[in-house]
Amino acid sequence: MSWSDDFYSSMSVDELREKARKALREAEGKGRHLAPVIVPGRTICRTWWGKAWCRNMEQYLDYENRLPRGRSYVRNGAVIDLIIGEGKVSALVQGSRSRPYEVEIRVSALGKAKMKKVSALCSRELDSLEELVKGKFPKSLETLLTEEGALFPTAREIRFDCSCPDWALMCKHVAAVMYGIGVRLDENPFYFFILRGMDPEALLRHTVEDHVEKLLAHRDVKNDRIIADAEMEKLFHLEEE
Template structure:
């Protein structure tokens, strides 16, 4: 082969083709955006903010092809195996700071002051305010400067497409279970909920006030509701409720209850409504 016809002689290397994988971990998203929840989107956004945006996109095709063979998450570390163009899969390591007992005690103390955090986590949702709780304690929830990456492939770019593919699959994993983000920071679901239960109980005990100290206000009426329009039915009471972030099979709780309120205010069939 002449030098002119040899692509390697001119420094040009044809693009490598990854070996196909049977039973690999494949991204659920076939096209477009991969992350769907605010917390997994925020996770990818933080990676872009530290200069990984353009390189991160290189791994999207690998994630969708199922090139990631395995992915294991533990406190402070993600270990994965990714099949590239060579026979031996590449070893991928992604690390963040795992917080210790004292740091988690501070986090849990703050979370326990608001039962909303616990309720949202139990429902499989990450409340947006939780990121600020971590930030106020100078303990980032999402990776940033503490992020470390390593891949055994020969690519000098960081992240390489193998690392980037793992990041995308992590985002989908966080979509399914936000506790995985907290586990990466050092506290798994069972330990966190058990600690929050104890911490919440302690907070409630601290808030107990003897009845004798509440007598002056015990019989004071609460805030009045807006007067209902003349002739309005009982369903109008629902419209006076503050926003209720509860849904039943995709419908708001207020819309689910409305037919029942309307039925209670309607006169019985054949009656005069008296």
């Protein structure tokens, strides 16, 4: 079979699912632990931030017909492995060939100035970090996703690579992985920070420390609601007799 035959060949959903299951079984038989993307229903992403990621990534496409194919692939279990690391996503996508295609997506790290801006915003929204820890991206930090050049990478800040023969920048396998990233973000919004080269634990630690420093810096500030020691003694009759 030539590469063109492979590229234009069509599979039924059942064939695709069976190939994906077979690839997973073979990997397990070789002692490899894969992390497949599981989409429980027709809706790929359930959260507002996962959906926002998918809408943003759809602007990267160069051939529109790759998107519906990518959605079909991720819904039917073709993304048999997807790992998100610092500035990098590695994935395996089952296609018409017996061997899964290898997909790599690289995202540029935020510059120091942008990292500082993100950290400052998080410091102002300390209560919102509790939602992040609970697995929810707070609406109060939505600007981090909607502002250009923040956590959503621009087209210039993201690079795709797939081992398939398709000439499109975003082939159907890459599209499937991009939707799969949305599923992972549903599960853990901290991946937004990891993708942009930020350490979530360090971000949390810095935010809390910064908040504590601000509280300590105002510890001697007078407030009309604070009762002076002398007045407290009079109020509760604590004067020495």
